[in-house]
Amino acid sequence: MPDMTSHSSPRPKVVIVGGGFAGFQSARSLARQMGDEVDIVLVSPTNYFLYLPLLPEVAAGILEPRRISVALAAALPPCVRHAPGEVDELDLDAQTIGWLDPEGVHHESRWDRLVVAAGSVHKVLPVPGVTQYAQGFRGVPEALYLRDHLIRQVELAAMCEDPEERAARLTTVVVGGGYTGTEVTAQGYLFTKELAASRGLPETPRWVLVSRGEILAGLAGHLSETADRVLRERGVDVRTHEEVEEATGDGVRLSSSGEHVPTRTLLWCVGVRPDPLIDDLGVEVDQGRLVVDTRLRVPGHPNVFACGDAAAVPDRARPGQYTAMTAQHAERQGKLAGRNVAASLRGGRMRTYKHRDLGFVVDLGGFDAAANPLGIRLTGKPAHVVARGYHLMAMPGNRVRTAVDWLMDALLPRQTAQLGLVRSPAVPLDSASPEVPQHGLGFPHRSAPPDQSATSSGRERPGGSAEAASPSADAAGASAEVSGEDPVEESPRSGAR
């Protein structure tokens, strides 16, 4: 059990689990406070920070995936070391951690302070057929898969004589009216509309957004109402107070109307649940989130801090409730966790978490957006400008490249080559690691059988192929990504999914 993170120096060691909004900011603020006085190790399966709010633009072909993937080494001070791997063991009493590297080697390490910032994963509800037929949307592999899948469905529809099959291929059902579902619908609808026209299809693709409550229910009324209005005006079939009851090989059944919607594309964006890593820690959790005090410390474990989606942080603005799972909270909590870790090591005074709502932005594609910076209600182009400006400021790197991609998208037609580098078995919905493709080559967990993804033919999703479920086909996709060889084209399954 090598300890790749061990140092012979007597410096205290701080291990941060996760390199998302919270983990990234923890590492950065701790490094700014203490520099080389402390040994900071950030464990994350990816060597980049992923700016999730712009992931829908990757699926829609506006941004290249590397724009929103900011290399940790480029954006963090050099005193922060990145351990590439996924934590699979945490012992809060013994103050040790175990993690698996991308080559399947398990490492163990001790720590003096721990920051748990492992984020969240898809919430898979017990709806028949969903794990089998739906895809999630939390990582780059899923966004790339979705983009290719949408292009493939439009191109197959263009060649299809059967009107029912063509309609099914041109229909996308998105479940969940939160950020993810709303923004991916907004961007995806515009993308497929343009794509269908470019392939000579007379029909406009159909997008159905199914939400148990109102669209963007947790946000201010102005944002929620604007998103709902814009989507409906565009022609999106918005079904609020509706749920998917069952997913089958040829579509989904809605619960209140009992209507069957034929589709080959089911996107599952029904909220998130905290990372499964914290399920077995033996400390208090609230709906899977690690309960912490207002200083972000885990009660009974003064050396353990948690922040972001993985933590249930008391919300002082809403007494009795915990802060929402948003990027804003994760980022600010991460900064505070870094400061408080430094204070705990130096014997200084720790601060408590309080926040002021500076407003939200919701990008709806084209020039449509909604925003309420400092409470000022904006829609249309002004909101669009504010939303893009906000994202550029909030990104820790790649700003110029992102702005250039936006400019190119405004001036040129979108590129619609379908590379097929991410195959359907590489992005299972029920995954604790949506950020890495599941090739069975090390990640995610030691306990997972090495060919788990390859043998999941029953999981095949719309547009995936039986061939793609074989280890060799999957590996072909993976190696093509590295070598630049043409990947094997995914063939449609006969009839349905």
Ligand SMILES: Cc1cc2nc3c(=O)[nH]c(=O)nc-3n(C[C@H](O)[C@H](O)[C@H](O)COP(=O)(O)OP(=O)(O)OC[C@H]3O[C@@H](n4cnc5c(N)ncnc54)[C@H](O)[C@@H]3O)c2cc1C
């Ligand atoms: C498509 C999409 C759009 C969104 N849009 C918005 C928006 O517009 N505004 C907004 O406020 N919020 C938005 N959100 C929510 C926001 O992105 C999250 O609240 C935020 O990312 C939470 O930050 P985090 O650091 O807690 O988790 P994450 O950003 O998810 O980071 C978690 C990190 O932990 C790592 N990790 C997980 N498990 C392990 C492990 N076992 N070992 C090591 N590392 C691990 C992951 O690889 C990742 O690096 C969006 C979310 C999605 C999916």
